[in-house]
Amino acid sequence: MSTLTPQQLVTAQQAGLETLFGLTNKAFEGFEKLVTLNFQVGKATLAESQEILAKGLSASNPGELLALPASLSQPAAEKVAAYGRQVHEIVSEVQSEISAAATAQVQQFQRDAQAFVENLKKNAPAGSESVIAAWNSAFSAxxxxxxxxxxAARQWVSTVSAAQ
Known part of the structure; x- marks a missing residue:
């Protein structure tokens, strides 16, 4: 019966680590994008606050001062919506990349497991058919x-994305 060699185990572990670090880097890239977006929004908000304060202080009559909040509500709502869209895009992109990598990893595992079972079938001693069938059944399940x-996860993600 053929078994895994130490080199095959090392290769499998290296592939797993490369995948883990790749996914971790993708998550950090997404986090970096979110931090950058938040800094940009914070900087723009500070500049806008300064401009609003200057307008408020330079108002020549109470009517101008009272009209200032009304003139700001529409742009503020648009900015909040744009911010939400950008956050959603960043999170969706990272989620999509991680999901694709995880799916590829699971598919590779399934192929490797099936090859392992096939190898067991070829090299199994007589009378071990029931054990091989149990392994095959477990991998199929x-x-x-x-x-x-x-x-179910893809349906949930599409439902959540459609709601936004």
Whole structure:
């Protein structure tokens, strides 16, 4: 019966670590984009506050001062909506990349597991058919469970995205 060699285990561990670090880098890139966006919004808000204060202080009559908040409400609502869209885009992009990488990783695991079971079938001693069938059944059940969970997660993400 053929078993995994130490080199195969090292290669599998290296691939897993590369995937982990790749996903971690993607998450940090998304976080960096969010931080950059928040700094830009903070800087713009500070500049706008300074401008509003200057307008308020330079108002020559009470009517101008009372009209100032009304003139600011529409642009503020538009800015909040634009900010929300940008945050959603960043989060969706990161989620999509991580989901694609995770799906590829799971598919590779499924292929490797199936190859392992096939290798067991070829090299198994006589009388071990029931054990091989149990392994095959377990991997099939795990694959079906993953597919069901993945489909439910995609439907949930599309529902949440559609609501926004």
């Amino acid at each position: 795990a694959s079906a469970t993953y597919e069901s969970a993945n489909k």
